[in-house]
Amino acid sequence: MPTAPALVGRFAEALMGRRACVLATEQIAPDFLEVEFRAEPPPGGWQPGHEVQVRATRTEGRRYTVHGVVDAQRITILTVLHGDAPGTRWLRALRPGTEITLLAGKHVAARLPGTRLIFLGDGSALGTFNAHTAVGHGAVTTTTVIEAPPGSVAALSDRCPGYRILPALDDEPGATTQAWLDDALRNGDLADVDGALLLGHAQSIQQQRRALITGTTLDRRAITTRPYWATGKAGL
Structure with missing residues (x-):
């Protein structure tokens, strides 16, 4: 997760900051929070998959993905609550009416082969x-597997019936998915x-990529990866 001196953070906000206000928060599962913002649009407007960054503390930033665009100035993010991590503390403090700054540039859509x-x-x-599911990317079929805290599996399965939701093990991230x-x-x-998108825990992504390359006809160019966190690093 990004860290920077407070002065650098203020400069980034001045350069790329979008004024935003929390409209609503909803805990859709015990470990997941959906937040709706009214936010100034960046160049090109808000798009599903848009990456935004916030200052969770004076020196620590956290990145989130816009998963829903309600209209030109209303967006939603869906996040996992991860213990007492900086991003989780920041999220839990949000209330309707809270004013924040979102860092966002022009959206660059992911290219998934x-x-x-x-x-x-x-x-x-x-x-x-x-x-990504909302955008489609021209996919004919998509198999989506999510490893989630056990207490949230039932709620997420009801909310996302097209996904396979697996219970995570506390001390072995990625083991159930593997x-x-x-x-x-x-x-x-x-x-x-003929294509894969691997996100989340860095060490798990490495294992999954090796397994896909060994067990299918996929090569590295057909596998897109994005680690969000790693064992031994500060939480989300």
Whole structure:
């Protein structure tokens, strides 16, 4: 997660800052919070998948993905609540009427190769996967697997019926997804996959990419990765 001296943070806000106000917050599952903002649009307007950054503390930034665009100045983000991490403390303090600054530039859409895609990630990836699903990217089929805290699995399964929601293990991030992936590869369920998007826990992404390259015809160019956090680093 990005860190910078307070002076640099203020300069970034002056350069790229968009004034925003919290309109509503909703805890859609025990470990997930959806926040709706009214926010000044950046050049080109808000788009699903737009990345925004906030200053969670004077020196620590956190990045989130716009997963819904209600209108030209209303957007939503969907985030996982991760213990007592800086971003989680910042999120829990938000109330309707809270005014903040979102850092955002012109949206650059991700280019995902293939038309039969697999999305693998943990709770930190859920909002991004929602945005990519909304955009479509020309995909014919998308298999989405999310590893989430066990207490949120039922609520997320109801809310996202097209996704496979797996319970995470407290001390082994990515283990449940890796077990699912190994079974799917062994059974030939992913034989026709021609593109992959892997998000979330850095060490898990490395394992998943190796498994996909070894077990399918995918090469590295067909696999898009984005680590959001890593074991041993500050939380989300």
